[in-house]
Amino acid sequence: MSGTLARIRSNFFAKSYPSGGFVRYLGGRIMIVAKQDAIAMEEVTDPVEIVRARRQRERFQRNSAWLQGRVAEIYSRYRGKFICVAGQELFVADTPRAAIDLAKTAHPDDDGRLIRHVPRTRLARIYAH
Numbered sequence: 560m561s562g563t564l565a566r567i568r569s570n571f572f573a574k575s576y577p578s579g580g581f582v583r584y585l586g587g588r589i590m591i592v593a594k595q596d597a598i599a600m601e602e603v604t605d606p607v608e609i610v611r612a613r614r615q616r617e618r619f620q621r622n623s624a625w626l627q628g629r630v631a632e633i634y635s636r637y638r639g640k641f642i643c644v645a646g647q648e649l650f651v652a653d654t655p656r657a658a659i660d661l662a663k664t665a666h667p668d669d670d671g672r673l674i675r676h677v678p679r680t681r682l683a684r685i686y687a688h
Contacts, residue, residue: 618671621647626673639679645672 603609625647626633633642633649643650643658646666652658655674662672 615670618669619673620671622669622671622673626675634677634681637677638681639677641674641676643672643674645669 622644641658643662645662650661
């Protein structure tokens with residue numbers, strides 16, 4: 560990447576219906592409807608901001624690599640929990656906020672932490688590009 564950084568901002572909000580709900584029922588299926596506000600993209604050219612963002616990304620990639628090396632064990636052990644990885648260390652809680660707070664307390668300078676919800680049951684997933 561050259562000396563620029565793209566920053567994207569977007570706001571999402573639920574769309575209500577005359578029935579008063581945020582959910583539509585279509586042919587026996589439930590569809591949650593959300594409307595997207597405008598997306599604003601800006602080019603960041605400040606060298607200090609670019610270095611800061613790259614270092615944050617490096618910390619995130621280290622945490623992600625740490626998790627990937629242990630994902631089978633962690634996912635089988637912490638079903639239904641929220642996990643947060645910071646400083647290449649695992650933090651587990653019942654809520655995302657609690658997991659993040661544990662990670663921030665132990666590693667306040669790691670802004671590359673990542674959080675995941677471990678599904679309660681193992682499901683088959685289909686990924687397509």
